[in-house]
Amino acid sequence: MNEQKNDEDTVGTDLSTVREEINRIDRELLRLLSERRACSSKAVQVKELVHSPIRDRGREEQLLLDRIQIAKSFGLDAHYTTKVFHQILDDSIHAQQEHLQRLANADKAGDALVRVAFQGIEGSFSHMAALECFSSRTSQAVYLGCQTFKEVMTAVEQGRADYAIVPVEDTSSGGINEVYDLLLHTQLAIVAEKKSRVVYCLLALPAATLSGIKKVFCSPAAALQCSNFLSRLPNCHVEYSTDASLSGKRISEGSDKSVAAIASEEAARLFGLAVLERGITNQEENYTRFLIAARKPVKVDLRIPCKTSIVISTAQKPGALVEALLVFRENGINLTKLESRPVIGNPWEEMFYVDFEGNLEEDRVKLTLDELTRKARFIKVLGSYPCEEVPPTQISAKQRLNSGANAGAEIKPVAKAAAPAPKVSSKAKGYRLGSREYKAEDTIIDVRGIKIGGGGFVVLAGPCSVESYDQVMACAREVKENGGVILRGGCFKPRTSPYSFQGMGYEGLDILAQAGRKYGLPIITEVLSIEDMERVAEKSDMIQIGARNMQNFTLLSEAGRMHRPVLLKRGMSSSLEELLQATEYILAQGNQQVILCERGIRTFETATRSTLDLSAVPVLKARSHLPVIVDPSHAAGERDLVPPLALAAKAVGADGIIVEIHPEPEKALSDGPQALRFPEFADLMLRLLA
Ligand code: PEP
Ligand code: MN
Numbered sequence: 258m259n260e261q262k263n264d265e266d267t268v269g270t271d272l273s274t275v276r277e278e279i280n281r282i283d284r285e286l287l288r289l290l291s292e293r294r295a296c297s298s299k300a301v302q303v304k305e306l307v308h309s310p311i312r313d314r315g316r317e318e319q320l321l322l323d324r325i326q327i328a329k330s331f332g333l334d335a336h337y338t339t340k341v342f343h344q345i346l347d348d349s350i351h352a353q354q355e356h357l358q359r360l361a362n363a364d365k366a367g368d369a370l371v372r373v374a375f376q377g378i379e380g381s382f383s384h385m386a387a388l389e390c391f392s393s394r395t396s397q398a399v400y401l402g403c404q405t406f407k408e409v410m411t412a413v414e415q416g417r418a419d420y421a422i423v424p425v426e427d428t429s430s431g432g433i434n435e436v437y438d439l440l441l442h443t444q445l446a447i448v449a450e451k452k453s454r455v456v457y458c459l460l461a462l463p464a465a466t467l468s469g470i471k472k473v474f475c476s477p478a479a480a481l482q483c484s485n486f487l488s489r490l491p492n493c494h495v496e497y498s499t500d501a502s503l504s505g506k507r508i509s510e511g512s513d514k515s516v517a518a519i520a521s522e523e524a525a526r527l528f529g530l531a532v533l534e535r536g537i538t539n540q541e542e543n544y545t546r547f548l549i550a551a552r553k554p555v556k557v558d559l560r561i562p563c564k565t566s567i568v569i570s571t572a573q574k575p576g577a578l579v580e581a582l583l584v585f586r587e588n589g590i591n592l593t594k595l596e597s598r599p600v601i602g603n604p605w606e607e608m609f610y611v612d613f614e615g616n617l618e619e620d621r622v623k624l625t626l627d628e629l630t631r632k633a634r635f636i637k638v639l640g641s642y643p644c645e646e647v648p649p650t651q652i653s654a655k656q657r658l659n660s661g662a663n664a665g666a667e668i669k670p671v672a673k674a675a676a677p678a679p680k681v682s683s684k685a686k687g688y689r690l691g692s693r694e695y696k697a698e699d700t701i702i703d704v705r706g707i708k709i710g711g712g713g714f715v716v717l718a719g720p721c722s723v724e725s726y727d728q729v730m731a732c733a734r735e736v737k738e739n740g741g742v743i744l745r746g747g748c749f750k751p752r753t754s755p756y757s758f759q760g761m762g763y764e765g766l767d768i769l770a771q772a773g774r775k776y777g778l779p780i781i782t783e784v785l786s787i788e789d790m791e792r793v794a795e796k797s798d799m800i801q802i803g804a805r806n807m808q809n810f811t812l813l814s815e816a817g818r819m820h821r822p823v824l825l826k827r828g829m830s831s832s833l834e835e836l837l838q839a840t841e842y843i844l845a846q847g848n849q850q851v852i853l854c855e856r857g858i859r860t861f862e863t864a865t866r867s868t869l870d871l872s873a874v875p876v877l878k879a880r881s882h883l884p885v886i887v888d889p890s891h892a893a894g895e896r897d898l899v900p901p902l903a904l905a906a907k908a909v910g911a912d913g914i915i916v917e918i919h920p921e922p923e924k925a926l927s928d929g930p931q932a933l934r935f936p937e938f939a940d941l942m943l944r945l946l947a
Contacts, residue, residue, distance in 0.1 A: 449643065721925065818846050867894070
């Protein structure tokens, strides 16, 4: 542990002295970061000489494990250390890639003046993306604001600018059609992409109030993305403007307190406006992807992950699109985007915009394009360009636990039983879609990259109820540190007595979502009513339907209409056949992402809260392709029984467990007696994952 000054010392120190100390440390950190960057640029020169790849996953893994271990000795947690080093490695990889790109394109190290055309004025989202993109590449850039996307492209085509930056799609409202149509006709080549987080704000004069706003200027895209917020503004009229930043500027020049604009926080700063509300999009995480185009295509060094964009229209005969797509599969090429647009003037004919992973310089890509050309009525290559994202090297909890970070502990890992050979019951009664007969292979459910089913073992953990910000944050940290992958927390509680704590509702869900984001953990929470389903599904990565609702058929059907994985708990007096029939209500509505959960049933035995029916696991696995997880907490009702039951669940072949933890179980508002304390949870995780 690091040394800590005692209280007297701390009290005796005034704030300005502490701040001085912080300033000194930050200066030192920055100096070291710059020194590290210099080292990394030396490394790329060596890599260039010996033709070695930019990334070496093994070395990155080793580096992360090593840094996590050092950080631990300073009292820093693994999640924090990983985040910091992901950022550092990302910077280093980008810098090295840019170096190679300059060499490949004989670019004079970015000291020439570049002119960048964008749509809008200063403070617009395009302008901000342009700044993000070019400020690191070149010391001198001038930005040319244009009124329309077409003017942006024309400025580059006519040589008045060197680069065009245009938004092409965003994560909540989809593709920007006008830009797709321009790409079809332009002579420019795509040379880069940029993904930028967009945080829309409602801006108005400083004296304005939210209730006094009568008119809002915004772009059509912003209106779509902020529709929920706009619908909550009473008597307010929306007026489209192609440039909301410009509307903001006009508002700042006038004196009307009843008008507002949806624009960036940067625009508020530039024009002296107040931010009446921040982050008003329907989806909190809102990203726009921009493309950067130039007159000449770029060459991308083969060591850099690369994307290529093309436009294609296929013959109008059955199966023509499938045939074209098969060419990609045959050449082992991964598609990252497929978007269709009508061909103007030819009703019912479509143009397909395709992005794929690959470089025009690669043989397999050349081959693919040759074959596609033979099958197409029209094909145009828009360009090859470096992928913007650098996928970070991830360290699994198992790697971390086995890396010596816990040296000294003698842990015997528990092996997971193999799933029983699918025993097909030919008389599957009342269910079909969930049965092995219908689908022989295991379903693997993907929750933001976390895979449930198909051989692995995952741990979902968190408090029974969300009680406070601090409680949930503490739990989330603990889950992450010990290798849990999904954060649970009840916000709407199905309590046996109406006088018991009923949960924090949506306020709790916001806390859970914040904790999930902070620690990079998807979240799961229970839904009790159909009215809440959609709103909960917007925020929660998974939906839980509890034991008491296993046969609430309208609720099941509603969950079947969502696009979120559903964890369905076995009713406490339900047979396995009834569980599978209940599952069918969800599947039949379209949602195929269901996870079954054994959580204990009512028997004559009273020694435990419920009787954990471990035989449910192999039976369900034999009858259904869906993942099965076990909840030892609600079955046991008593914390000491939870670890042995959890280990047994793994041994019997479950795909994971869901377990309750609490920083102070004696103060818990629900299910305290069964909640593991943090050290008990850490110990269990070592046994499960080591
Ligand atoms: C829960 O997981 O919070 C819960 C209420 O569980 P069950 O529905 O299994 O009782
Ligand atoms: Mn509970």
